[in-house]
Amino acid sequence: MATIQVFDKPMCCSSGVCGPDVDPALVAISADLQWLVRQGIQVQRINPAHQPTLFAANELVRQELQKHGSGCLPVVVVDNAVVSRGVFPNRQQLANWAGIAVNELPVVSTGCCGGGVKPTSSTSGCCEPA
Amino acid sequence: MRFLKQPTRLLFFTGKGGVGKTSLACATAVALADQGQKVLLVSTDPASNLGQVFGVTIGEHEPTPIPGVAGLFALNINPEAAAQAYRDRIIGPVRDVLPAETVKGMEEQLSGACTTEIAAFDEFTGLLTDGVATGKYDHVIFDTAPTGHTLRLLQLPTAWSNFLESNESGASCLGPLSGLEKQRQQYAHAVAELANGDTTTVVLVSRPQKASLAEAERTSRELATLGIVSQQLVINGVMPNNGSGDSLAVALRQREAAAMHDLPDTLASLPIVQMPLQPRNMVGVAALRALLSETPEAMLPPQGAASHIPQSLPALSSLIDAIESDGHGLVMVLGKGGVGQTTVAAAIAVDLAARGHAVHLTTTDPAAHLSMTVESNLPNLTVSRIDPQEERDRYRQHVMETKGKNLDEAGRRLLEEDLRSPCTEEIAVFQAFSRVMRESREKFVVVDTAPSGHTLLLLDATGSYHRDVVRHLKPGTQVVTPMMRLQDPSTGLIHATVR
Numbered sequence: 001m002a003t004i005q006v007f008d009k010p011m012c013c014s015s016g017v018c019g020p021d022v023d024p025a026l027v028a029i030s031a032d033l034q035w036l037v038r039q040g041i042q043v044q045r046i047n048p049a050h051q052p053t054l055f056a057a058n059e060l061v062r063q064e065l066q067k068h069g070s071g072c073l074p075v076v077v078v079d080n081a082v083v084s085r086g087v088f089p090n091r092q093q094l095a096n097w098a099g100i101a102v103n104e105l106p107v108v109s110t111g112c113c114g115g116g117v118k119p120t121s122s123t124s125g126c127c128e129p130a
Numbered sequence: 131m132r133f134l135k136q137p138t139r140l141l142f143f144t145g146k147g148g149v150g151k152t153s154l155a156c157a158t159a160v161a162l163a164d165q166g167q168k169v170l171l172v173s174t175d176p177a178s179n180l181g182q183v184f185g186v187t188i189g190e191h192e193p194t195p196i197p198g199v200a201g202l203f204a205l206n207i208n209p210e211a212a213a214q215a216y217r218d219r220i221i222g223p224v225r226d227v228l229p230a231e232t233v234k235g236m237e238e239q240l241s242g243a244c245t246t247e248i249a250a251f252d253e254f255t256g257l258l259t260d261g262v263a264t265g266k267y268d269h270v271i272f273d274t275a276p277t278g279h280t281l282r283l284l285q286l287p288t289a290w291s292n293f294l295e296s297n298e299s300g301a302s303c304l305g306p307l308s309g310l311e312k313q314r315q316q317y318a319h320a321v322a323e324l325a326n327g328d329t330t331t332v333v334l335v336s337r338p339q340k341a342s343l344a345e346a347e348r349t350s351r352e353l354a355t356l357g358i359v360s361q362q363l364v365i366n367g368v369m370p371n372n373g374s375g376d377s378l379a380v381a382l383r384q385r386e387a388a389a390m391h392d393l394p395d396t397l398a399s400l401p402i403v404q405m406p407l408q409p410r411n412m413v414g415v416a417a418l419r420a421l422l423s424e425t426p427e428a429m430l431p432p433q434g435a436a437s438h439i440p441q442s443l444p445a446l447s448s449l450i451d452a453i454e455s456d457g458h459g460l461v462m463v464l465g466k467g468g469v470g471q472t473t474v475a476a477a478i479a480v481d482l483a484a485r486g487h488a489v490h491l492t493t494t495d496p497a498a499h500l501s502m503t504v505e506s507n508l509p510n511l512t513v514s515r516i517d518p519q520e521e522r523d524r525y526r527q528h529v530m531e532t533k534g535k536n537l538d539e540a541g542r543r544l545l546e547e548d549l550r551s552p553c554t555e556e557i558a559v560f561q562a563f564s565r566v567m568r569e570s571r572e573k574f575v576v577v578d579t580a581p582s583g584h585t586l587l588l589l590d591a592t593g594s595y596h597r598d599v600v601r602h603l604k605p606g607t608q609v610v611t612p613m614m615r616l617q618d619p620s621t622g623l624i625h626a627t628v629r
Contacts, residue, residue: 010236012245022533022545031541048232049220049239056224070231 002079002098003042006033006088007061009073010049029074029088041098137162138331138360140258140323142272142284145335146345148469150366152179153412154335154405155273157421163202164419167268171196171204172257174250174274178206183413191215198415203267207257209250216240216249247556251286255320288321288356289552327360334363334400338386347394354396363400365390367407446474450481453574457487460570462577475578483511488573492516492566494559516562518555525549525558 006029036043048055056062060082064072068085076084078097083089095102134141143155152173159171170193173180181188184204188194190211193203217240225233257264264270324330332353336346343365350361368390369382410417453461461478465471472493479491492514526549534545569575 010232010239012239012242022529024533024536027533027537027541027545027548030544031537034540034544048224048228049236052220052224052228052236056227062228065229065232069229070235073232 001041003044004033004036004094004097005058005077006043006045007055007058007073007075007077008045008047009070011047012049025088028090032089032091032094035091036094036098039098039100041100134158134331134333134362137269138327138329139268140270140272140330142274142330142332143335144274144332144349146337146342149335149337149342150405150412151335152183152273153418153421154333154364154366155271156180156183156412157418159202159204159269159271160199160415160418161422162269162271163196163199166201168201168266169203169269169271170257170264170267171202171271171273173204173206174254174272176209178208178273180204180206180273183418185414196415207250207253209246212249212253213241213246216245216252247286247553255316258323259316259319284324284353284356284358286552321357325357325359330358330360332358332361334361334397335366336363338365338368338389338404340389340392343389343393343397347396350396350400361400363397363402364405365402366405368404370406446477447481450478450485453478454482454485454487458570458573460567460575460577462579464579472578475576479511479513479574479576480508482574482576483508486510489576490514490566490569490573491576491578493578494563514566516559516566518559521558521562522555525554525561 011026033043033045046055046058058077060077060080061075064075064082064085072085074085074088075082076089076097083097084093089097092102137158141155141158143151143158145151152175155171159169163169171180173188178188184196186194186197188204188206190206190208193205196202196204217237220240221233221236228236257270334346334350336342346363350363353359353361369379369386371383374380405421408421412418412421453459461475463471463475463478465474475491475493479489483489488510490512494516526546529549530542530546534542537545563577566575566577
């Protein structure tokens with residue numbers, strides 16, 4: 001069974017409720033990752049502001065940061081290979097990596113991109129206007 | 131000692147600003163130390179006065195021994211210093227491992243109001259529960275910030291315990307829940323210590339005045355709902371009857387007698403001690419020793435009372451002339467507790483309204499009594515209060531209705547869960563504060579702020595909020611953040627003070 005690791009941007013809390021704005025994309029990814037856990041997939045989410053040592057211990061992530069700067073976060077690592085950077089994947093992508101079928105409706109429209117549409121921006125985690 | 135016959139190990143002194151909490155806490159600490167006990171005196175007020183009282187610089191990490199009082203140590207919990215220590219602890223190990231830019235991002239994320247509160251709170255519960263830090267002391271005495279802030283501090287162990295208990299998503303502002311077993315135990319332990327009458331006593335300090343007693347009553351009830359029922363009331367600064375026929379003295383005595391006669395039931399059932407008004411400033415160990423001595427005559431009137439009061443200070447109305455000239459604007463009245471900033475704010479607002487301007491008078495003091503001060507119905511004067519709990523509920527509802535709109539059941543549940551984090555209260559209060567600041571474009575907004583420490587934290591939050599907003603800004607967009615509004619020259623800051 002695949003192991004999926006999400007290396008977040010530094011965040012105070014996982015949904016932004018205590019910052020200036022709540023980012024629905026953060027709520028969406030939380031829900032999708034929980035869904036994966038319910039399917040029996042090993043999921044690990046690491047926020048450098050909370051678990052800096054664990055975060056910095058990952059060789060792949062350190063390389064990504066050296067090469068691309070902080071804009072590469074969030075970095076998704078599946079079985080020790082980087083599969084995505086700069087955006088949160090949607091449920092379909094997560095399911096593909098995990099090798100399982102999406103048997104429940106994807107949870108969320110992220111507000112700005114609409115559900116399931118691949119975000120186009122590499123830095124904001126959300127899509128830019130066309 | 132003249133009160134606290136059998137002092138418990140933990141003693142909290144709380145009350146409205148200016149009632150004499152610090153003096154009584156310090157005097158109690160000195161008295162217990164003089165009895166041979168080992169005492170730690172802790173200030174949780176962001177604008178602590180312990181240093182002034184004892185004439186030494188008080189440590190923020192290590193307790194400072196107080197000269198002239200064997201066995202007495204003092205410590206200030208400074209939220210900013212606690213937050214810095216918290217950041218260093220978290221970031222330190224990876225500072226040289228990760229790129230500087232990433233480290234900077236981490237520092238920014240750990241600089242919000244929420245981290246500051248958590249760091250100070252962690253330090254506070256640590257003192258309540260950590261045998262290593264406080265085990266060697268026979269008594270730990272807390273000189274707390276003015277009531278609102280203190281209630282918040284005392285509510286947090288329960289709030290966080292409940293949040294950690296019910297949170298299923300596995301993450302929180304404190305970090306991933308899996309790593310929080312230590313905190314969970316520490317908070318649960320703190321809740322238990324506070325509710326245990328054998329270890330904890332809360333001394334409610336009040337002046338013999340209606341507003342002050344009303345606040346003590348509110349605090350008493352709120353503490354009781356938290357299970358903190360071991361309480362005592364000290365009515366401090368009672369005007370002594372020395373037979374003087376002075377009309378001011380007679381009027382004060384009558385007013386105080388009336389206030390004490392109408393004592394709210396909740397308070398009347400507590401052990402009560404009256405302390406007479408003192409002729410001298412409570413600074414220095416000698417004055418503190420005299421305060422609680424069995425022979426109050428030891429209190430000598432100050433020698434050669436100074437009379438350097440300038441006779442020709444400008445009147446408040448000339449200040450209002452200057453404020454009025456812009457036709458609108460934000461006026462913030464600041465000051466230490468008890469100096470009269472509420473009275474000054476109300477006077478300015480009423481005067482501006484009487485001059486025909488639309489005025490909004492509001493307060494950010496969690497323990498406000500504005501409506502008790504302004505009992506008038508001027509047509510163009512609105513009086514409101516930024517109530518932390520109301521604001522929190524409003525914020526939660528707003529986020530659910532906007533950000534939660536497109537989420538499905540599971541997503542909404544997650545968001546609701548995150549919104550239950552005690553952190554949201556700080557954010558909600560801050561947003562309410564920003565909202566009234568926006569109104570100052572059209573009318574006069576007069577803000578009666580909470581006592582200094584709390585207000586400084588609020589103003590600081592506008593700074594981190596500003597940086598957050600600017601960081602997330604798309605190129606080419608323009609915003610006016612609350613901080614920019616504060617920096618606008620039409621904003622007036624008024625410091626209220628007593629001589």
